[in-house]
Amino acid sequence: MTKKAIITGITGQDGSFLAELLINKGYEVHGIVRRVAIEDPNQRYWRIKNNLNKINIHAGTMENYSSIFKIINKIKPDEFYHLAAQSFVSDSFNDEYSTLSSNINSTHYCLSAIKELDLKKTKFYFAGSSEMFGKVHESPQNESTPFHPRSIYGISKVAGFDLTRYYREAYGMHASSGILFNHESERRGYEFVTRKISYSAAMIKLGLQKNLELGNIDAKRDWGYAPEYVNAMWLMLQDKKADDYVVGTGKAYSVRDFANIAFKILNMDYKKYLKIKKHLYRPSEVETLISDPSKIKKKFGWKTKVSFDKLVERMVINDYDALKKRV
Ligand code: G4F
Numbered sequence: 001m002t003k004k005a006i007i008t009g010i011t012g013q014d015g016s017f018l019a020e021l022l023i024n025k026g027y028e029v030h031g032i033v034r035r036v037a038i039e040d041p042n043q044r045y046w047r048i049k050n051n052l053n054k055i056n057i058h059a060g061t062m063e064n065y066s067s068i069f070k071i072i073n074k075i076k077p078d079e080f081y082h083l084a085a086q087s088f089v090s091d092s093f094n095d096e097y098s099t100l101s102s103n104i105n106s107t108h109y110c111l112s113a114i115k116e117l118d119l120k121k122t123k124f125y126f127a128g129s130s131e132m133f134g135k136v137h138e139s140p141q142n143e144s145t146p147f148h149p150r151s152i153y154g155i156s157k158v159a160g161f162d163l164t165r166y167y168r169e170a171y172g173m174h175a176s177s178g179i180l181f182n183h184e185s186e187r188r189g190y191e192f193v194t195r196k197i198s199y200s201a202a203m204i205k206l207g208l209q210k211n212l213e214l215g216n217i218d219a220k221r222d223w224g225y226a227p228e229y230v231n232a233m234w235l236m237l238q239d240k241k242a243d244d245y246v247v248g249t250g251k252a253y254s255v256r257d258f259a260n261i262a263f264k265i266l267n268m269d270y271k272k273y274l275k276i277k278k279h280l281y282r283p284s285e286v287e288t289l290i291s292d293p294s295k296i297k298k299k300f301g302w303k304t305k306v307s308f309d310k311l312v313e314r315m316v317i318n319d320y321d322a323l324k325k326r327v
Contacts, residue, residue: 009083016047062106092153103156181248215280225306248291
């Protein structure tokens with residue numbers, strides 16, 4: 001029997017890679033998408049445009065329980081990947097209420113609908129985040145490290161993580177959370193620092209931009225390659241037992257390191273173009289995140305293959321080649 005999967009956030013970086021992975025594995029793939037996205041496919045579907053004929057799109061609002069309930073009831077999926085969220089940490093400082101309510105409620109609605117429909121076969125995945133560790137209590141961070149979120153986004157993810165565990169423990173649901181460290185790719189949104197740097201480096205090289213404006217360049221992150229992370233999500237749902245897993249590379253680099261390598265690839269020195277801007281600093285920063293992915297490695301043999309240098313190179317070359325074609 002063909003397996004059915006629902007992905008929320010299918011138009012995003014992770015959703016698009018996950019859709020491809022599941023299509024290649026023979027799944028019937030369903031995506032829940034806002035009506036505005038359906039009305040503006042050129043703008044919103046660029047990551048999934050090559051697979052649109054293989055994806056079943058459903059118009060739905062993550063803030064609306066009945067909308068989610070109806071779609072889940074219609075599809076009765078084997079697997080449910082809840083990736084949709086307001087995922088830009090910076091924005092969560094300016095837009096506390098909608099980040100908190102939409103990130104928490106959407107997770108609650110999905111879990112509650114699966115429970116109310118008594119879909120015992122449906123396995124649920126929640127996209128947790130290393131932002132939950134925030135002001136870290138130990139390094140590297142593993143599944144037992146206490147959470148200490150430093151943003152409304154991080155707080156919303158801790159609540160989503162707790163909801164997922166609660167439904168697992170209270171109702172025996174197969175509900176797992178991946179605690180994913182930063183993962184990037186050629187499909188990353190332009191507001192995140194890695195894409196901002198790769199795109200700016202390419203623009204500067206081609207004479208289309210003068211400077212690169214950044215905030216805290218000493219922040220360190222554990223950056224991996226996104227397609228490998230969606231495979232980790234899938235692996236979690238193939239196990240008999242639901243559980244939570246840290247997913248990362250186990251190595252950390254600074255924003256400065258990223259900029260240095262990115263500009264070097266195009267034979268430039270980032271220091272010549274860098275402008276530090278106060279307004280790009282966050283009111284409370286997460287200084288360093290570094291994962292201990294030994295649990296997922298031991299359980300599923302999962303580990304990253306694309307190195308940090310290779311990741312930066314892929315992103316920069318992709319932006320440079322695409323821009324060059326346009327000018
Ligand atoms: O690229 P970022 O915006 O990613 P951040 O905040 O680490 O969050 C990402 O990873 C999380 C997993 O840990 C996800 F849950 C989340 O959804 C998202 O995908 O910022 C990375 C670092 C920060 O320390 C930030 O202060 O870069 C620093 N930074 C410095 N200048 C900047 C900038 N970040 C952005 N976005 N833009 C800047 O100009």
